[in-house]
Amino acid sequence: MVKEIAKDDKELYQCEECGLHYAKKETAEKCEAWCREHKSCNLEIIKEAVKTENF
Numbered sequence: 001m002v003k004e005i006a007k008d009d010k011e012l013y014q015c016e017e018c019g020l021h022y023a024k025k026e027t028a029e030k031c032e033a034w035c036r037e038h039k040s041c042n043l044e045i046i047k048e049a050v051k052t053e054n055f
């Protein structure tokens, strides 16, 4: 299940399969569905990921 993370005034959504963070819940859900099914990441999806070092 996609994990919601609230930090300051921002909300991020984490794919629990690969651990990447997304600004949009639907993108995180897409990533998670893909990761679970394919056991790999979809480049088209992960380019939407938020870099957590700035988080």
Ligand SMILES: [Zn+2]
Pocket: 015, 016, 017, 018, 019, 020, 031, 032, 035, 041
């Ligand atoms: Zn993922």
